[in-house]
Amino acid sequence: MNMASLCILLVILISIGNAKTERFMSLDCKAEQLGQYGQQSLLECVIKKTQSDTMVRMVSWKKPNLTLLVFYKGKIIEKKDGFSFAQPSWNDRNMNVSLLIANTTVKDVGQYTCDVMTTAGNNVEAISFKVTAKYSNPTIVSSPKAFAPKTDGTLTCESNGGYPKGQLRWFDEDNKELTSDAPTEAKQTDGGLFQLSSRLVVGKESSVSKYICGVFNASGGREEETPFHVQYAPKTEEQEQRKEVDTATRIVAPVVVIGSLIAGLLLALLIYRKRSQQIRRPSTAPLMGGHLEVSTEEGDDKYPDNVA
Incomplete structure (x- = not known):
């Protein structure tokens, strides 16, 4: 095959290629x-x-x-x-x-x-x-419903219906994160969506008045959040009565002790005075002009008719 034939064949192949490219x-x-x-x-x-x-x-x-x-x-x-x-x-x-x-x-x-x-x-x-799937607005449940002073409590946060798996995160009133103490638990429903829950223990020494639970999606974006204001239980009637009893006890106890001491001192003083009077009391017998005869025979005590 000469050079001219090769050139013609090349042109034909290029043309076919261009036709296929166009199609x-x-x-x-x-x-x-x-x-x-x-x-x-x-x-x-x-x-x-x-x-x-x-x-x-x-x-x-x-x-x-x-x-x-x-x-x-x-x-x-x-x-x-x-x-x-x-x-x-x-x-x-x-x-x-x-x-x-x-x-x-x-x-x-x-x-x-x-x-x-x-x-x-x-x-x-x-x-x-x-x-x-977007997660629901978090709900927070307190146990007990109202915290008693100087007692531990628990806050439980839940959010449902989201996908992929997200996370619940806790913050205080100053936006300080508390999540490290409250890991997220995730359960997948039959439909594939996730239910998230997290429990935060509020210590009896805590002074935080508001907690915030936020739900974050798989990309780390915050979807919803819910604040919770801490409530303290009012004093019950029994506590008030106990307080009154404690107050009365604190008042009465010292009074009883002091009263007992005073009574003891008065009694001791009376006994002392009585003994002093007995020592100082004079004899009832005549001091001069004779003496008192007393028979020594049993059962025959006689007093003298006269005094010599």
């Missing part, structure tokens, strides 16, 4: 897409054509081991409930092959593939689909 189509899909739980979600994919007469021969939407929607030779031959083309009146000349999810759930999370065949060429694209 080649592209599939424009967003690689990562996000849906909201309980809402409609759209997985966007659009055919970028180079010819005005391009027709779609086949569209296939799949997840691993699961076929969701298949269009082939002018009709839909397979369709899973809850999935459809984004445009209800879709046909083989419509270049928008986006997939519509009617009611988004956690089960819809995952990798999708869109496989397209047209008269201008074929292409396949992969899409990563994620789902989010």
Whole structure:
């Protein structure tokens, strides 16, 4: 083959390549897409054509081991409930092959593939689909309902219905974080959503008057928060009575002791005075003019008739 023939062949091959390039189509899909739980979600994919007469021969939407929607030779031959083309009146000349999810759930999370065949060429694209669900406003329950002075208490914070797994975080009235003392417990429901709970122990020496529980999503953004103002229990009637008894006891006890001491001193003084009087009392017998005779015989004591 001479040089002229080689040049002609090269020109022909380049021409064929250019023709294929002009007929080649592209599939424009967003690689990562996000849906909201309980809402409609759209997985966007659009055919970028180079010819005005391009027709779609086949569209296939799949997840691993699961076929969701298949269009082939002018009709839909397979369709899973809850999935459809984004445009209800879709046909083989419509270049928008986006997939519509009617009611988004956690089960819809995952990798999708869109496989397209047209008269201008074929292409396949992969899409990563994620789902989010907003957490409820946190609720805080106190145990006991009202804190008694100088006693420990517990605050329990809960938030439900969110996805992916989030976190509950505690703050005081000065926005100082207390989360290290109250880790988050997460439970996943049958529907895939998360229930979050966290318990914060309030020590009896705490002087904080307000606590704040905030729920944060998986990206670290704060969604909702709830403040809690600490309540202290009013003094009960029994406590008041006990206080009165304690007060009375504090007053009466010293009085009793002092009274006892005074009574003892008075008694001792009376005994002392009585003894002193007995010692100083004079004899009843005459001091002069004789003496008193006393018979020593048993049972016959006699006094003298007269005194000599």
